[in-house]
Amino acid sequence: MVQVFVDFSGGLEDLFGRQKELQVNIEEMTLRQLVFHLKDRYVQMKPELFVTGDGLRPGIIVLVNDTDWELLGKDSYQVQNQDRISFISTLHGG
């Protein structure tokens, strides 16, 4: 089992029942699988604002231990034990 810490900001916490931080215990998986795992288990409203058809919605930045996921292979990054994964929305409300 792998334990990761997930945090949300920029309004995304609203989709997760106003929780800013989650501690998630998962099997070994990639970041793409984690995104869909979060969508299936933790998103409480409007999942389409977190995930579009084939992956994370554009406009959401992902940092793994404060490093841009684009440098880590994005979707294919293998989540490690004790990773801190931050999802930050750049979408404006109005």
Added chain:
Amino acid sequence: MDIPLCYKCHTEKAKYKTRLQLVCEKCFITNIEHTFRCTIKNCIFPKNGEPLLICVSGGANSSCLLHLVDTCNNPLKTTKMMKFLPTILYIDDGSFYNISTNQTEAYLEEIQTKYSMPIIRKTLEELAPDLYSRLPSNPQPRADMIYLEIHNQIVNIAKQNGFSKVVTGESASRISAQVLSGICKGSGVSVERYANSCIELDGIKIGRPMRELLDKEVCIYLHLQKLSVLTKLPISVNPYPTPTIDILVQHFLQNLQSKFPSTVHTLLRTASKLVPRPLEGTCSICKGPKDEPLCPLENFVNKDETLCYSCHHLINP
């Protein structure tokens, strides 16, 4: 995975990818602060001892603006201090979106203790008591009317309090979305005003020192500096029954930007090259040039001579 070195210092491992460049944390923060400093100097050039009004809505862009202004002006944070006199202006429009005041109070208290700058705080109802009755029910004109009213009130407050220079927090991503949605809404004649780094309204200079920063850069900077943001309109709470043109354009651009990272930059640079058409008169609502539709087939009848084409549709949707 083998992470390349920072393109700037060539010593630290890169942590962020912005505009196709890989940069470490230290160089990322230095880059943002340097870009901001250059842009604020170029757009309004605040002189020593000159009062400067900082417009803050509590969103990501303006919270970042406030922090960056503080880094330029705080002797503890910089050795190259710019010695202008900043004042925060907060216009509370929360009641128009049915948002509680508790969050606003906490945010204002936090920025007051953090930045120790004077704050001018006004509510939109107090500034424009008849606004609510004038607002159309159609979502897009309603959002536009609130936005334009806030901008007009900023100019009025600046004049009343003796400010000649004002800064607002529109980022490059936000401005490029405004340019595209402006064209969609029929205010193409005013597009060059959205894209400029500085405009002048009634003798007040309004600068946009964040116009070189992308939303991604702003959000990562906020995250690294652990700055809190007042989420007035969380993405899950759409105050309107249907999405507005602004929101649709913003989503369209974000989608495009994720596939082609130069999209925002290209749009902004192209829009900056636009030259205004010489037109007589100023619109009484948006303060932009007054125009007529170019296509005679539209059978446009302007019911109010003081309004431009776009604002005419705002009042008569």
